[in-house]
Every structure is written in structure tokens, then in C-alpha cells.
Amino acid sequence: MSHAGIYSSGLDANSANFEALTPLSFVERTATIYPEYVAVVYNDLRLTWGETYARMKRLGSGLAARGIGKDDTVSVIAANIPEMFEAHFGVPMCGAVLNTVNTRLDAEAIAFILNHAEAKAVLVDPEFSEVVGTAIKMTGRDDMLVVDIEDATFDGGTRVGSLTYEELLAEGTEDYDFVLPGNEWDAISLNYTSGTTGDPKGVVYHHRGAALNALSNIVTWGMGHHSRYLWTLPMFHCNGWCFPWTIAANAGVCVCLRAVRAEPIYQLIRDEKVTHFCGAPIVLNMLANAPDELKDFSHEVKVMTAGASPPAAVIANMENMGIEVTHVYGLTETYGPSVVCAWKGGWDEKSTDEKAKLKARQGVKNVALSALMVADPDTLEPMPNDGESMGEIFMRGNNVMKGYLKNPSATSKSFKGGWFASGDLGVMHPDGYVELKDRSKDIIISGGENISSVEVEDVLYKHPAVMEAAVVARPDEKWGETPCAFVALKPGKDATAEEIIAYCRENMARFKAPKTVVFGELPKTSTGKVQKFVLRDRARSLEETS
Numbered sequence: 009m010s011h012a013g014i015y016s017s018g019l020d021a022n023s024a025n026f027e028a029l030t031p032l033s034f035v036e037r038t039a040t041i042y043p044e045y046v047a048v049v050y051n052d053l054r055l056t057w058g059e060t061y062a063r064m065k066r067l068g069s070g071l072a073a074r075g076i077g078k079d080d081t082v083s084v085i086a087a088n089i090p091e092m093f094e095a096h097f098g099v100p101m102c103g104a105v106l107n108t109v110n111t112r113l114d115a116e117a118i119a120f121i122l123n124h125a126e127a128k129a130v131l132v133d134p135e136f137s138e139v140v141g142t143a144i145k146m147t148g149r150d151d152m153l154v155v156d157i158e159d160a161t162f163d164g165g166t167r168v169g170s171l172t173y174e175e176l177l178a179e180g181t182e183d184y185d186f187v188l189p190g191n192e193w194d195a196i197s198l199n200y201t202s203g204t205t206g207d208p209k210g211v212v213y214h215h216r217g218a219a220l221n222a223l224s225n226i227v228t229w230g231m232g233h234h235s236r237y238l239w240t241l242p243m244f245h246c247n248g249w250c251f252p253w254t255i256a257a258n259a260g261v262c263v264c265l266r267a268v269r270a271e272p273i274y275q276l277i278r279d280e281k282v283t284h285f286c287g288a289p290i291v292l293n294m295l296a297n298a299p300d301e302l303k304d305f306s307h308e309v310k311v312m313t314a315g316a317s318p319p320a321a322v323i324a325n326m327e328n329m330g331i332e333v334t335h336v337y338g339l340t341e342t343y344g345p346s347v348v349c350a351w352k353g354g355w356d357e358k359s360t361d362e363k364a365k366l367k368a369r370q371g372v373k374n375v376a377l378s379a380l381m382v383a384d385p386d387t388l389e390p391m392p393n394d395g396e397s398m399g400e401i402f403m404r405g406n407n408v409m410k411g412y413l414k415n416p417s418a419t420s421k422s423f424k425g426g427w428f429a430s431g432d433l434g435v436m437h438p439d440g441y442v443e444l445k446d447r448s449k450d451i452i453i454s455g456g457e458n459i460s461s462v463e464v465e466d467v468l469y470k471h472p473a474v475m476e477a478a479v480v481a482r483p484d485e486k487w488g489e490t491p492c493a494f495v496a497l498k499p500g501k502d503a504t505a506e507e508i509i510a511y512c513r514e515n516m517a518r519f520k521a522p523k524t525v526v527f528g529e530l531p532k533t534s535t536g537k538v539q540k541f542v543l544r545d546r547a548r549s550l551e552e553t554s
Contacts, residue, residue: 042057065183071099086108122152141168241287296322308330313333341428348371373405461479468522
């Protein structure tokens with residue numbers, strides 16, 4: 009007797025046994041079970057999960073009452089404040105898509121994003137009201153709902169919107185019966201890359217990936233129930249690596265922080281008993297080099313870091329003062345970190361330097377990622393696991409983006425043979441751990457932010473005295489990497505390094521401007537292509553300048 013298909017017939021998905029995966033279900037569960045537990049801490053403000061959930065529903069219903077719904081974009085330009093956390097749930101509750109914008113961008117870049125995303129509404133933190141006000145004028149649109157977030161603890165800022173955030177919440181109701189996504193493949197958020205060449209690309213996340221990566225953070229990091237998470241990583245960056253949704257699933261505490269400085273970080277770690285935080289190596293370096301009198305905490309703290317590999321000395325310094333470092337790797341296209349340097353007990357006996365070297369590797373796939381390989385970018389043939397053969401890093405899994413918004417050519421280019429092509433170059437070690445070696449796109453990661461060498465070169469070429477320019481990463485103890493410009497001047501023209509740097513700062517976001525300028529002829533191949541690998545070696549060998 010044939011049994012073919014016996015597990016298919018009459019066993020269909022229905023509303024009793026199937027529901028779309030979404031982080032929205034996390035907050036509903038936590039607020040129902042732990043309504044009296046603290047959810048958000050910001051200066052003197054304390055909000056419980058019950059109160060926070062009510063505010064999220066008011067935001068969702070307030071937006072819905074204004075006609076914002078499925079697949080409409082709501083942009084937010086804000087620091088790590090409670091309203092930014094609430095938007096991660098309130099916006100998708102009405103079916104809209106959350107677009108958190110990099111607060112370090114200039115008005116022109118923000119205007120591009122608002123127009124490209126077709127934003128129906130924009131929520132504005134007072135700290136960024138001036139630049140966003142300019143950006144809104146540059147969009148040439150008057151149909152956007154502009155909402156001013158008010159912050160009594162921030163001194164400054166101007167009104168640029170038609171109503172305040174609290175007024176919008178007052179238009180909503182906490183009885184809002186929000187709808188879960190009909191399809192877990194529906195978009196939940198839109199995150200723009202730093203624009204490696206030309207305009208930034210809009211990376212689209214779906215509810216399924218957000219839910220799975222959020223849960224994976226708990227498993228990957230071994231987070232205990234009710235973890236107390238400090239917001240040192242920007243929530244605008246890959247939706248804070250999905251941690252707003254993680255904290256809701258964990259029934260933890262969001263400790264909000266506007267400005268990332270050593271003193272308030274250590275104060276909050278001590279006073280709020282922070283257990284976890286994330287940040288670029290520059291944050292670790294800042295904390296490691298802070299005055300010893302600030303470091304007066306006694307409980308266990310964990311930090312997750314990504315970007316340019318943190319120097320071994322920084323890892324050692326952090327661990328010596330009781331902060332355990334976990335190194336991760338990922339891209340905007342993979343919901344933030346999707347690769348983790350999973351620690352093995354047998355490594356505990358190794359020397360501090362050996363441990364730091366192991367921790368500097370990017371690692372293995374997280375729980376949500378299905379596959380990770382280092383392969384030939386043309387043939388997709390995996391490279392030998394010898395720690396030496398360099399190839400491109402490829403990923404596959406539910407925490408890979410839907411694609412790039414309104415950019416089918418870039419989307420198809422990034423998906424090769426059933427894999428996502430990262431554009432990063434690395435090696436696979438014999439134990440299956442990946443280590444990044446270079447970036448095929450010549451991206452510079454400075455303080456956790458991506459800087460395109462092409463973009464900096466474009467500005468340099470506009471300087472009246474510059475004939476040729478090439479920009480590469482220069483290792484930097486504080487920032488991880490900084491842009492180093494090699495410049496050949498036009499005959500008869502003169503310019504100082506200070507003038508070149510000042511010119512760049514005037515014509516682009518300040519953090520992208522070169523920190524070093526070296527004058528001279530550029531090394532080229534026989535076909536006239538600049539040999540950036542030669543320049544990288546030169547940048548590495550430059551003596552440290554004060």
C-alpha cells in the first residue's frame with residue numbers, strides 16, 4: 009500500500025496552526041505577562057512594559073487614523089530615545105514600514121532617502137531638527153506628515169512639524185486592535201546602506217527575518233531572561249542589529265542613551281546594572297582608555313562588537329575589567345550581525361593574546377543563518393579551509409534581505425546562484441571559522457560607520473588643485489580605520505593637507521573626510537589603474553601622528 013502524500017492530505021495550514029512570524033507578537037506576550045516590569049529607562053523616565061505597549065499601540069493607531077497603512081514608509085531621524093524604540097513596534101503595527109535614518113547624514117542624503125523611500129511620515133528628534141528641516145525643504149514635497157519628538161532633557165532644537173509625537177499618540181488609542189502581517193514576507197523595515205558607489209541603497213527586511221534574527225541574538229549571546237540592555241549602538245543602524253525586537257522577546261530593559269560617552273556609559277552600567285551592550289571597536293577603545301575611577305561596577309557585563317576587528321589589546325583590556333567581548337560580523341543586508349565568533353570552552357586556557365587573536369576572527373553562522381561559505385566569486389567554488397586561500401564571503405538564510413528597494417539590477421547582482429554575495433573578502437580556517445581579510449569594495453569602516461572610498465575620491469577630484477586622488481583605509485587605534493587620501497597635485501598648483509581636509513569637511517559629512525593626506529605620484533598598473541593594495545601598505549606603514 010502506498011503512503012505517498014499521507015502527511016500532506018488534509019493537513020493544511022489554517023488560522024489555528026499557522027501564523028506569520030513577526031516581532032510584534034513578542035511585545036504583546038511580554039506586555040501581557042510582565043506589564044509591571046520596567047521596559048524603558050531614560051534619564052529620570054521609567055516606563056513599564058504595560059505603559060510602553062500602550063504607547064506603541066497609540067502610535068500605530070494614530071498613524072492609521074492619518075491614513076498610513078500597509079507598505080507606507082514612516083521615516084524616523086532620532087537618537088537612542090524611548091520614541092525610537094516605540095517606533096520599532098508602533099509603525100509596523102499599522103502595516104507600515106519603518107525607515108530609521110542615519111543621524112550622521114547631511115541634508116542632501118536625508119532628502120534623497122525621504123524621496124526614494126516615498127516617506128508618508130517622518131518623526132524628528134529635536135537634536136536633528138535643523139538638518140531634517142533643510143532636508144524636508146529639499147524634497148520639494150509638502151504631503152509628508154512631519155512629527156516633532158519633544159525631549160525635555162535636550163536643550164535646543166526647533167519645531168519643524170505640524171504636530172508633536174505626544175499629540176499624535178493622543179489621536180490614537182491603546183485599545184488598538186493591530187493586525188499582524190498577512191504574510192511573514194511582508195516588509196517590516198527599510199535600512200539604507202552608506203552608498204558604496206553613488207546613491208545609498210534601500211535594504212528591505214521582512215517580518216520573518218526580523219523575528220528570527222531577534223531570537224537568534226538571545227541564543228547566540230546566551231542572554232538570560234530580563235537582560236538589561238544599554239543602547240550604545242545606534243537604533244538607526246540595521247534596526248539596532250534587531251535588538252529592539254530582541255529586548256521585547258527577552259522581556260528585558262531598554263536603557264536609552266542620547267550621547268555615547270564613557271562617563272554616562274559607566275554610570276548606567278553601575279546604576280542600572282546593565283548586562284549587555286553593543287558597539288563598534290571605537291566604543292570599546294574609548295571605554296578601555298577611560299579613567300579607572302569610572303570603572304566601579306562589580307557585576308558581569310557582555311559587549312558585542314563588529315566592524316573593523318578590534319585590536320587584541322582592546323579586547324584584553326575590556327576582559328581584564330570584567331566585560332566579556334563577543335565579536336560578530338554582518339552587513340545591513342543580513343539584518344546586522346549574522347556571523348559570530350562562537351567561543352569554545354577549550355580556548356579558556358589559552359594566553360590573553362591567543363584568546364584575543366581567536367576573538368578577532370569573524371566566526372561562524374548564527375542560529376538564523378542557514379549557510380556561510382568563502383568561495384571563488386565567479387565560480388562559487390568553495391575555497392580550501394586552510395586559513396590562507398582568499399575568496400568572497402557568501403551567506404544564505406532567513407536573515408538575508410528581501411532585496412534593494414526599487415533597484416532590481418543591484419538586487420539580482422547581489423544574489424548569485426542562490427547565495428548572497430557580501431562583497432567582503434576573507435579566508436576559512438580549518439575549524440570552519442571565517443576571518444575577513446579585505447573588502448572588495450574598498451569600504452572603510454570608521455567608528456562602525458561605512459565610508460565609501462569612491463565617495464571621498466569624488467569630492468577630492470573637485471578640489472581645484474587636485475589632479476589625481478585615491479583613498480584607502482588607514483588603521484587607527486581609536487576609530488578602527490580612517491580614510492587616508494593619496495593625492496597628486498596639478499602642475500603649478502599648491503595645497504596643504506589641512507586645506508584638503510577642510511575642503512572635504514565642507515563638501516561631505518565630516519566623519520567621511522580624510523584624516524590623513526599624503527602627496528605624491530600614485531602607483532598604477534600598465535593599464536593606468538591605481539594600485540590600491542600598494543597604497544594600503546603605505547597607509548599601514550605611516551607613523552602614528554598625534
